[in-house]
Amino acid sequence: DAARQARYSFLWESAERMSCNRLATGHHRDDQAETVLMRLLCGSTLLGLGGIRPVDDSGRLIRPLLELSRKELEAFARCNHIPYAEDSSNLSEKYLRNRLRHKLIPEIERKYDPAFTRNLILLGEEAAFFRQCLEDRFRQLRDSLVEWAEGDSPRINCPAAAELPLVLRRYLLRRIVFDYTAGGVILSGRVLDAVDRLLVRGTSGRRLDLPGGLVACREFDFLSIGEKKSAPTGAQPEQIEIKGPGKTTIILGGLRWELSFEVRPYEAGTNNVFFQKEGAEGVWEERFDRDKLKFPLYAGAWRAGERIQPFGLEGTKKLKKLFLEKRIPCSMRMRIPVLRDSRGEVLWVCGVARSALGALSPESTSVLLVRALCLPVRGFTGVTIIDT
Known part of the structure; x- marks a missing residue:
């Protein structure tokens, strides 16, 4: 992940120097299949299987080659005499993606399912569609279920949220924390389970520490998300x-x-x-x-x-x-x-x-x-x- 961040930092700096307002990467459909399989093996939920998006939220990062395979791109480059560079690290089996690319996926396609890559891509597309449906529903529910208090600290209406299906409730909690921290905190499945229990069955006054210095607190019919406060010194209030x-x-x-x-x-x-x-x-x-x-x-x-x-x-x-x-x-x-x-x-x-x-x-x-x-x-x- 650090190498990925370094690459994007270099590309964005280069784009800024050349006054470019878009950054296009060469991700292709094989990259998409590998990403879906990697996330599946790492225990991702259905929402995480959406894979690589053609355009990011800012609209500035685009991936126009996702519909083409690696073989199709290489053939096009050879026919049109377009030079390209091959990253030597792509051959190293030190990395999980390379082991999937060179061993596991070819083995599955050879022995079990020749359409395995295509099926992974379809799974990613369906997961992305499902995630978008949840996002649309979240936007509909947000104003009726969530109050934003001091410093935009969210308070969730527990009885109303408890009536939602579990998958939508978990998405609601994850998105609220994501928005509150400007993308700085993404709750894991284990933490989401604990927060959901506090929302559905928690008693008033119960608290739960969250990543990123946050705390969830049940206050009667509301669940508030905010930053941890310093412990009181014991002195009487002024x-x-x-x-x-x-x-x-x-x-x-x-x-x-x-x-x-x-x-x-x-x-x-x-x-x-x-x-x-x-x-x-x-x-x-x-x-x-x-x-x-x-x-x-x-x-x-x-x-x-x-x-x-x-x-x-x-x-x-x-x-x-x-x-x-x-x-x-x-x-x-x-x-x-x-x-x-x-x-x-x-x-x-x-x-x-x-x-x-x-x-x-x-x-x-x-x-x-x-x-x-x-x-x-x-x-x-x-x-x-x-x-x-």
């Missing part, structure tokens, strides 16, 4: 101090939040809980009794073991359990602002739940209106959190 009414900004896990605090007169009949979403930007608001709260307040990411006294319920509940009940993915939890009072008690998990602390009542005289606005960062236009 939080900001809110000394009084006004605006402040906090960035959590790549999301930028604008928090505003405003004191208003209390109006009878005002809802304690208010949810609003405008266009592509998420806006969440909560109202608290100003006289029951003391500044400074604090805002930051959630902390392990932290609890909340949910509004309308008795007792307290761990935030982790709350996230599980609300089906908030692990990757999203550190991006949600948590508002705390001056004692560090949780008042509000933005867009998820509010506390009974600081609740308004008929005796209230002033309201602390807290608004959280999620601003687009690195491709994000909002978050999918449902308020209660």
